[in-house]
Amino acid sequence: MTQHLNHQGSRTSIVGPPRAKAAANSPSNDAAKAFDPWIIWVTFRRCWPWAVPVGAALAGIAAFVVMQGFVPEYRASYLLESNEDYVVFKGVMPQVENLARTEKSLFQNSIVLDPVLADPTLRSAPSLSDPNSAEGKLRKNLSISSGGTDSRLVVSYTDTDREAAAMVCNAIVDSYLRQRDSFDDTRVNNLERWLEPEIQRWEQEVDERQKRVAALSQKTLGYAPGQSVDRNDSEAHMSRVAALRSQIGDLKIELALFDAIVEAPLPLDSDESLAAATPAIAPTEIQKQVIRERDIENGIDADAKVRAAKAVVNRYTSIILDIEVKDMVRISRDYYNDMKKNLEDARDKLQDERDLARTRVEEELQRVVDEDYRQRKAVAERTLAWQEEQQKKQQDLSKQERKRAQERSQKAFAKEREKSRKAMVAKLDVLQTQYNEERERLEQYGGMTAELRFANDELVVASGVLTKLRGRVAAIRTERRQDGAVRTLAAATPPKAPVESKPYKKLVMASAGAFVIPFLLGLLWEFKVQRLTDAESHDKTGLLAPVVGEVSRLPAGSGSRKARRVFEESIDSLRANLFLSVDTRHTRSIAVVSSMSGEGKSSVASQLALSMAKSTGETVLLVDGDLRRPDQHEIFGLEMGPGLTGVLSDKSTLDDAVDKSLGSLIHVLPAGPLSASPHRLISPKKFETFVKEALEVYQYVVIDTAPVLAAGESLAIASAVDSTLICVMRDVSLKENVVRTTRRLEAAGACVAGTVFSGVSARQYGYRYGNYHYALPDTMAT
Incomplete structure (x- = not known):
């Protein structure tokens, strides 16, 4: 007990x-009923005695239903190829690449299918007999695929009538070819209409630029541009003339300064007159040179950054002009707009670089002017100091000695002055003679000015554009095709055999689906009742x-x-x-x-x-x-x-x-x-x-x-x-x-x-x- x-x-x-x-740690009811794959085997093991015969019966019924509703279908095919023939100019006319990818959307478009649906002769086709469902069946039965290569295209249409399948397939392709030819003709005509006014505009531009070159040549050279000397030789003479002109100017300034310093004779009567007899230019009387705008512009044009910015502007201008000449504006609209935007940005950058260069050039010219002013001021200061020293020496001498010494000094000074001045005048005459000779030679052989060079360059560009435009028109007219961008290789004919003699896929799918229905019902039941199948599943709960x-x-x-x-x-x-x-x-x-x-x-x-x-x-x-x-x-x-x-x-x-x-x-x-x-x-x-x-x-x-x-x-x-x-x-x-x-x-x-x-x-x-x-x-x- x-x-x-x-x-x-x-x-x-x-x-x-x-x-x-x-119980406290037990999972919820939902977790307890989680799907276990083992239940599939349990279902088969429990249900196969009755599910197999029932599934077999259902599979037979499904197969019978599929066979009763089976109607053989026929597929007619049309073979197309991209037209790549050309006479002389390859690539002028459009060539369609990868037909299956690019043309599929056009085949499915209403502009191709609507004429087919509107054709009363095609209503005899079984798939198009019902107006309410004709469009849907037309799109469903139409298939576009590759013909083995990117340049070939296969258009197929499926129908229960073999004659109707070929007839509808040919009608669809005929409608497509009409639309394709219409698109190509419209494009070519629009291109020619656009090129004609452009050609006229550039002909007028070339004529105007020829007249401008002739006028500038007459004004600058005095004769026809064809008689001008070599360009390098002309540039060398221009440089020589500029150097001589610069030397002549410097020598004239030096001579004027010499005359201003030694122009008045030394006085002989008193100390005051002695001091006043040798007037000198005071440093405060020396004037700075004026910076000319032409020198500033020349310096700006010679700046490295400005030249680089100009090169960028010229490159984008050339690209845009090339796009316009090749008629690629509408085809590459986005790229053309990007180039125009880049050109505007390059022009803005060029202007910014010119503004920065102006500052640098002005600072450099100002530095040169200041250095020249400083040097001339130093010369004047040394001269003034020398005069003051001479005056001080003369004051220490007696009046007579001062007078004699002053007379000797004046004579020697005048003699030396005359000698120096003659030397400078002689040098100036030589330089002037050389300058006149170089100028006459340059005028004789016709050196071209920068304005004339630019005018000639613009004339060459305009002539090139006009030549390309005329060549484009000639190429289009030469390569205009009569059979379009897509041509027929093989039209659709009534197929001899249906797509499939028996619907094997549908039979297999329907029979398999019907056969597993009893097992699915058994699986749902087993999943609902949750039987215990082994010790592991029992312990997992x-x-x-x-x-x-x-x-x-x-x-x-x-x-x-x-x-x-x-x-x-x-x-x-x-x-x-x-x-x-x-x-x-x-x-x-x-x-x-x-x-x-x-x-x-x-x-x-x-x-x-x-x-x-x-x-x-x-x-x-x-x-x-x-x-x-x-x-x-x-x-x-x-x-x-x-x-x-x-x-x-x-x-x-x-x-x-x-x-x-x-x-x-x-x-x-x-x-x-x-x-x-x-x-x-x-x-x-x-x-x-x-x-x-x-x-x-x-x-x-x-x-x-x-x-x-x-x-x-x-x-x-x-x-x-x-x-x-x-x-x-x-x-x-x-x-x-x-x-x-x-x-x-x-x-x-x-x-x-x-x-x-x-x-x-x-x-x-x-x-x-x-x-x-x-x-x-x-x-x-x-």
Whole structure:
């Protein structure tokens, strides 16, 4: 009694908390119903006996329907090719490249398809007979594909009538060719109309520039431009003339300065007159040179950054002019606009560089003028100092000596002055003579001015543009095609054979789809009911008691010897796991329950009792607690007798009710005839007294119970024993039912030791746990 109570008290403390923890950590219902790919195999395994014949019947019906609705279709094809022929000028006329890619949109456009739909002769085609659906079918049946190369195109049309397919295909291509020729003619005509006024404008421009060159040549050279000397020679003479002109100017300035310094004679009468007799130019009287605008402009044009900016402007101007000359403006509109924008930016940058260069040139010219002013001022200061020194010396002499010395000095000064002046005048005459000779020679041989050079350059550019425009018109007129940019290689003819003689693809798809319908329904059902298929999926739920053992399927009838041996081995493994576990090693009373009937609890209970008796050598009492549908007496071939109902109703004692005909290892207590409600017979208190009485006689008691969800009295039995095993049948038990059973048992205070996963095939059991068999004597094996 004490031992039993200890077990009863321990089951709540040991088993209860883990179950509560599992419930607390259990996933939600949605997670519990997550799709497991294994369910597909389970569905096939369970459904194939009925799904295969049903699927085959549905597949046959689907194939019959497809064949009944099948109408053979014919595809007519038209082969086109890009016209690449030319007379002289290749690339003048447009050549369509990659026809399948560029022309597909034109074929699908309404400007090509509308004339086909409007043609009353094409209404005889089956696909175009209905005006409401004609356009949709026309677009659907029309296909554009490559003809093997980028320059070839295949136009195909599919219809149920072979003649109609060829007729509609030819009509579509004819409409396309008309539109293509119209586009090409319009482009060529527009190009010629645009070139004519341009040619006239450039002819007028060339004429005006020729007149301007002639006028400038007459003004600058005095004769025709064709008689001018070599350009390099002209530039050399221009440079020589400029150098002589610069030397003459410097010498004139020097001569004027000399005359200004030594113009007045020295006075002879007094110190004051002596000081006044040698007037000198004071530094304050010297004037700076004036910076001329022409010098500034020349300096700006010679600046390196300005020349680079001019080169950029000229390059963009050349690009734009080339685009306009080659008639690429409308074709490359974006590139043309970008070049114009770049030209504007380059011109703005040129102006900025000129402004910066102006500042630099003005600063440099100002520096040169200041340096010249500083030098002339230094000369004047030295002259003034020399005069003051002479005056001071003369003041120290006597008046007579000063007069004599002054006369000698004046004579010597005048003589030296005259000599120096004659030398400068002679040098000036020589330079002037050389300058006049170079100028006459330059005028004689006609050196070109910069303005004349620019005018000639503009004339060359205008003549080149006019030549290119005229050449473009001549090339277009020469290469104007009569057969268009796309030409016909092979027109469409009525096809001899349909696209497919039988709709094999549709047959396969329809039959396969119909065949899998039963399996899909079975899969939906299995996914909904959530059967337990293996121990791993059982443990993954987190809501069920852990699996303490897997039991192989009990072979029907005599069965094979190997399958029976595997079944007995699985029962022995279950018994070992149960009695070697820390939580259940002291268990003496065991209840075997299930959620619903047919889940293997009776087989597990009887075989577990036999295994316990054989392993311990103690007598085990097997009680059939399923009063509604008892079957333990049928398993062992025993009489019903008073059974459990007689003991619980006090109509019989335990010793009288137990059947001991099977020997000393196992005694069976059948259910007995049911004469009252099972709930009244099996109450928790009454059954606890029964278990206590049985354990006083037997070492172990194994009780087979009714399904928990169908019979509530099983909860009273489970609450009265030490441990409870929940039987789960592979591919039969529903997860939701097992969860509900587990929760009811825990709520009733039962100690759930674990789950027994039965119904595993002998092959699968051997694969999972090995097949280590052992030999027995023939007498024991039987």
